[in-house]
Amino acid sequence: MPMSGALLTDHYELTMLEAALGSGAAHRRAVFEVFARHLPHGRRYGVVAGTGRVLDAIEGFRFGAAELDFLRRGRVVDERTLEFLASYRFSGDVHGYGEGECYFPGSPIMVVDGTFAEAVLLETVVLSILNHDSAVASAASRMVRAAGERPIIEMGSRRTHEGAAVAAARAAYLAGFASTSNLMAGSLYGVPTAGTAAHAFTLLHDSEHDAFQAQLDFLGTGTTLLVDTYDVAKAVRTAVELAGPSLGAVRIDSGDLAASAHEVRRLLDGLGATGTRVVVTGDLDEYAIAALGAAPVDGYGVGTSVVTGSGAPTASMVYKLVAREDAAGTLQPVAKQSVGKPSKGGRKTAFRELEDGVAAGELVTTVPGCATPAGTRPLLRPLVRGGVVVGREPLDEARERHLASVAELPKDAHHLSAGDAAIPTVFT
């Protein structure tokens, strides 16, 4: 039996639902907010990603026969709860930061407003998506800044879960990567895909000469030849000898990439292949990319570090109840009060404060219906209204939004060194 995404959920969401259906509180209106208490260590900004995938998940969140059967057989919840789940549809409202927007500690990245029963069930899948995708996009954005005008190919699929790989390719693209190696990301999300050959292709043939010849014959002279299987200098000479000066690119995947890039550039130029590009890959992260800034490199391929968030594989976002109706039907702010894991009660709205077009602060207010203050732009946009998705957009819009949002940040937001959030979050 095919499964929907409704079991991508923590057991306790369902037991809470069961007990709340029992107490009657399940039908109280409730507002949950997604936010991060802090950025990963030393990061200056985070990037919201996954919003589009969250909308898909909410729309597809249904308990069908297969799911209900599992829950019944496992005695996860009682019959009353199963009945509720059988007709479950999220019928509330969701607002959120636009996908690609920069965020800061305490930014109310997503606001889910419904009954407790409807909204609590979405916690796990909403967080899974936003935490993963935002972690990747946040790392990717730093790499894109470090690379300047040079394009980066995302090629980390093999270093992360096969499904996460697809989402990672999407997140890296919206943060500014040029393309991905992941074909499913091309198919599902329209991310441009790229790739030519690995060492195995060269080793498969009886000589590097034969391998290059085969690649040129069947993929064309515009292809990228991998030149570090045996001897780099010899490979470059073979490559130009076979392809002529119209060879698209050569790729170096090991050794001292900066030294190799200089050597290969000199060789190529000496052989008249002045238009042949030099692409480097191999355990690159934002620091290695920045360090290669002065090397004659035309493009980067990045794998492990981007799909694992470059040291921060999760964005540490949480989904917290910030307001709910009391017995009298009045919406009341709520928050955990004991030591540790601070949060602020009350439904929030947020604005980015701008001074001469430069971001100066993140204004977060609990004032209901607050108009956009002068000198700010609003950050929350409607995503779901009365259960209907209204915020879906092409991935390229998120990509453009990110470009605009990051361009607006103060200059020190782009320092790779560890530091504080680029702008302060001000709660009012």
Add this chain to the structure above:
Amino acid sequence: MPMSGALLTDHYELTMLEAALGSGAAHRRAVFEVFARHLPHGRRYGVVAGTGRVLDAIEGFRFGAAELDFLRRGRVVDERTLEFLASYRFSGDVHGYGEGECYFPGSPIMVVDGTFAEAVLLETVVLSILNHDSAVASAASRMVRAAGERPIIEMGSRRTHEGAAVAAARAAYLAGFASTSNLMAGSLYGVPTAGTAAHAFTLLHDSEHDAFQAQLDFLGTGTTLLVDTYDVAKAVRTAVELAGPSLGAVRIDSGDLAASAHEVRRLLDGLGATGTRVVVTGDLDEYAIAALGAAPVDGYGVGTSVVTGSGAPTASMVYKLVAREDAAGTLQPVAKQSVGKPSKGGRKTAFRELEDGVAAGELVTTVPGCATPAGTRPLLRPLVRGGVVVGREPLDEARERHLASVAELPKDAHHLSAGDAAIPTVFT
């Protein structure tokens, strides 16, 4: 149109296939091996996980109409290649370490033997699965050792990609975790699921008293009450007052967990609830678990750190061509030869050397058909024969294999401090 997993693949696997079909080398017999050049920094051993999922992926690796249509429209490969893909079935052999087995640098974790065309296409999905699942299992195993007899619940779904969460729950379970919060892992893999309530449930009700009462009424007195929403001591008193001494457990999720556990244990005992267990959660990793060893804790819940591999979110495994037929049809060892990224050519077999039942070395040999040397046990088992999966097994077998494999390691394998691999890898 529904998709198979065949596009969970890097673009270059298909362009290599295209060029190799052109050169004719595509049909050469080829042996690829999965291994890790090193363990994550300071780790003493790794744990193979994902094998069962790899078998599912190989079985389901088919290019249907949807996949072919995408590849044609995107001009990823030519018509000859599309034709090959349309009838693609892996018809070769796969051997591999048993799932749950410990591994070391250079261990030939999986050996894929087929034509180049058939075997190269599996690279990305095989590595995605093994790299992710092994990273999680390797971290989980250390946590299980640190926890001793105390059970650990995996509850990190919200901190990782929603699909990765399911695989992570599976991997943590086979490495010794007692249960998971992830319902899909329960449904797909039979991992026991667990969970009761979050702070939101307490905050939803008009008082902690009302929330606890509702939870006890509908989930029974055997439930776990979360006691750190307001004041821990007050919550414990309320809990025992309402549930009596048969209360199953209380959970502490913030603050100084050791101090809190002592305080809560004293309170519970003073109230006569001597059988009520104390469960702690909240940013635990293997070090925090070990540090709580002397605290009166009955169980742990672990989230972020296990699903992100506790600092090592990927196992750094690679899939390398180690042998292939030459033009004369003879299988020849091959290996990349330039500086960096070392690998050893030739198809390998591996044995664990034992001295008085304690692992002493990882013997890796390229001698064809090598008999099991005295004082060792063989590590490779058949997984696929002639394209047919023969190595499928229940998840509990992997769990038992891990228990036996880890018990066999020398004592210093269990040190949490950074160190070298617990046993040396010897190549012969």
